[in-house]
Amino acid sequence: MYNDQDTEQELLRRLVQGDHAAMEQVYNRHFRLVSKWITKTGGNEDDAADICQESMIVLYEKSRSGGFELTSKLSTYLFAIARNLWYKKLQGRPAGMVKMDTGDELNIVANYEDDIKAHRERELHYHQLDRALDKIGEPCASLLRSFYFKNNSMQQIAADFGYTNADNAKTQKYKCLARLKKLFYSTQVK
Numbered sequence: 001m002y003n004d005q006d007t008e009q010e011l012l013r014r015l016v017q018g019d020h021a022a023m024e025q026v027y028n029r030h031f032r033l034v035s036k037w038i039t040k041t042g043g044n045e046d047d048a049a050d051i052c053q054e055s056m057i058v059l060y061e062k063s064r065s066g067g068f069e070l071t072s073k074l075s076t077y078l079f080a081i082a083r084n085l086w087y088k089k090l091q092g093r094p095a096g097m098v099k100m101d102t103g104d105e106l107n108i109v110a111n112y113e114d115d116i117k118a119h120r121e122r123e124l125h126y127h128q129l130d131r132a133l134d135k136i137g138e139p140c141a142s143l144l145r146s147f148y149f150k151n152n153s154m155q156q157i158a159a160d161f162g163y164t165n166a167d168n169a170k171t172q173k174y175k176c177l178a179r180l181k182k183l184f185y186s187t188q189v190k
Helices: 008-016 020-040 045-064 074-091 105-136 140-149 154-161 166-187
Strands: none
Touching: 008 020, 008 045, 008 074, 020 045, 020 074, 045 074, 105 140, 105 166, 140 154, 140 166, 154 166
């Protein structure tokens, strides 16, 4: 069993180091959630085991790639990977092959299509945000990443970027954010 003391960041650090016990802990913590969802959406226990293992491989590879930062709970991230893998697997099946436990197959298919559409829109927005951050230049890009992605305080940002105090850093962040919004909306695909 896993140690409740192991934080998600500690587990990720251990994954990066290739610690198989950490991989097993993450798998054991999250398998039931993934399995339950997959069996409710037309899969069986074998499908759930396959998808969960594939999700773990994706997590492992991402954690070992440079610059990976977990910006959500580990369970949320792993579930999103599993959901996307399962949707891809469902797309490859003939329509008659998918059996739903709920009896409301049309509703689940509609929800699935809505989820895919929402996922694609979210990915497009993330791509547009990355392009806008690339265009904004320094120090704004680093300042915004420091605040929003690394969750650094304004005091820390003031120290890191050489501002005289947190209020000056906050003013600069506001100006950078206004520029980013302008760039973001100018890069949106209509």
